[in-house]
Amino acid sequence: MDFVKMHGAGNDFIITRVASWEEAGTFQVYAEWLCDRNFGIGGDGLIVTGPDPDFDIFMRIFNSDGSEPEMCGNGIRCVARYAYEHGLVGSTRLAVRALAGPRYPEVIIENGQAVRVKVDMGEPILQRELIPVAGQGDITRVQLDIPQAAFAATAVSMGNPHCIIFVDDVDAVPVAEWGPLLEHHTMFPARTNVEFVEIVNPSEMIMRVWERGAGVTLACGTGACATLVAAVLNGKSQRRGIIHLLGGDLLIEWNETDNHVYMTGPAQEVFSGQVELVQHSVYSCP
Ligand code: ZDP
Numbered sequence: 326m327d328f329v330k331m332h333g334a335g336n337d338f339i340i341t342r343v344a345s346w347e348e349a350g351t352f353q354v355y356a357e358w359l360c361d362r363n364f365g366i367g368g369d370g371l372i373v374t375g376p377d378p379d380f381d382i383f384m385r386i387f388n389s390d391g392s393e394p395e396m397c398g399n400g401i402r403c404v405a406r407y408a409y410e411h412g413l414v415g416s417t418r419l420a421v422r423a424l425a426g427p428r429y430p431e432v433i434i435e436n437g438q439a440v441r442v443k444v445d446m447g448e449p450i451l452q453r454e455l456i457p458v459a460g461q462g463d464i465t466r467v468q469l470d471i472p473q474a475a476f477a478a479t480a481v482s483m484g485n486p487h488c489i490i491f492v493d494d495v496d497a498v499p500v501a502e503w504g505p506l507l508e509h510h511t512m513f514p515a516r517t518n519v520e521f522v523e524i525v526n527p528s529e530m531i532m533r534v535w536e537r538g539a540g541v542t543l544a545c546g547t548g549a550c551a552t553l554v555a556a557v558l559n560g561k562s563q564r565r566g567i568i569h570l571l572g573g574d575l576l577i578e579w580n581e582t583d584n585h586v587y588m589t590g591p592a593q594e595v596f597s598g599q600v601e602l603v604q605h606s607v608y609s610c611p
Contacts, residue, residue, distance in 0.1 A: 329407060329597040330366065333399030333442075334590055335543030335572020338386075339368040340407050342375045346422070349373035349385040355602055356387035366600060369539045372400050374408065381414045383422040388538030395425035396484030398546020402442035402592040405430035409439065410594070425484025433589075443589040446547070449554045449579070450482035457486065459512045465558050471506040473499075478507075479555040483586065486517040486537070487551035491561065495523040495531050504535025520548045522556070528566040530556060543572030550586045553577040 328341045339359055343349050356371040358364060370386050377383040384404045386397040401421060408414045409432045417432040429445040450456060453464055458480045465479045467488070479489045488507055492498055498521045507519045519535040532552050534545040549568040556562035557579055565578040575590040 326600050326602050327597070328366065328600065329411075330368065330595045331403040331407060331593060332572070332595060333402045333544065333546060333592045334570055334575060336399035336545060337368050337543075337595075338370050338372045338400050338403055339366050340372045340374065340403060342411075342413065343373055344375055346375075346377065346383045346385065349375065349383070352385075353387050353391060353393060357389060357391045359600070360389035366598070369536070369542045370397065370400060372397070372404055374404050374413070376413070377422045380420040380422040380427055381416075382408050382419065385424065388536070389540075390538040392538040393424065394485045394538065396423055396428070396446075396547055398444065398446060398483070398548070398550060398588055399544055399590070399592075400546070401428055401430055401444055402546065402588075402590055405432050405442050405444070406439050406592040407594070423484070439592075441589055442592050443587060444546075446483055446550050446586045446588050448584045449551065449586055450484070451554075451558075453480070456480045456482040457514050459514060465555070467512060469507060469510055469512060471503060471510070473503065473506075479559060480513075480517070481551040481554050481558075483547040483550045485547055486513060486515055487520060487548055487555075488513065488517045489520045489522055489552050489555035491522050491524065491556075491559065493523065495521050495533050498533060500533050500535050501541050504541065508535060508537050518545060518548050518551075520545070520552050520555075522552050524556065524561050525569075527561070527563045529569070530562065530566060531569045533571070544570040544575070546575060546588055546590065549575040549577050550588055554579055554586060 523531045
């Protein structure tokens, strides 16, 4: 398998291309091993792209635990830049088929160089049963109890589920301890990504993420989009803001006219290589 290694704000992916959406599915069994930082290449996810009959390209992503999420914000920026620079597409504006539905990235060129990617991430999903969140009531008041704490969280889907918790001091949150308890909380039948967010001012916030199927990562693009939407719904932010993440910043705008969320951020290729796909048993000793 030929691959390139890319990251978007430190959220890193192994990217490879195949002939079809169906063929991409055969890579799911390799995701856990390839994403392993000791036994494999290392990455937060494995992304498989290629040509699509109805769109410019498709993308499928597999988390480092092997599960397949519907959408991936940092990943789609990487895929867009990859497709543009590796000749899969001829234009800077792309229509990309994803499991959550089509998304529309634009590679921004300055002085002949791809500098960042802006993505139309579509409309946020705010209906409780579609996110999905169990029970009834306001999605800005989802009561979550874990042994260590209790939260009134906001749930938002950007195609994939997110649970946003506003805190006074994000550095004081034990993300790796609380994250998995919330990811698997019974309120989230499809599990959830978890974001802890500190508001700096109405156009700036700091976010820490525990990703469904991947754990602590340096950034989450769909999470940043869901966070801005949650902050607006809670009257804590304007509709355009910078989200500070461990791996960099993302600019998020929730457009009033079309209700779409727009995400702008970096996408960087780091190295490329080849790996032989064989049956690896990562964790067993001979
Ligand atoms: O929803 C999920 O299971 C996520 N782990 C998918 C990956 C999201 C990502 N970090 C992003 O930037 O949106 C890639």
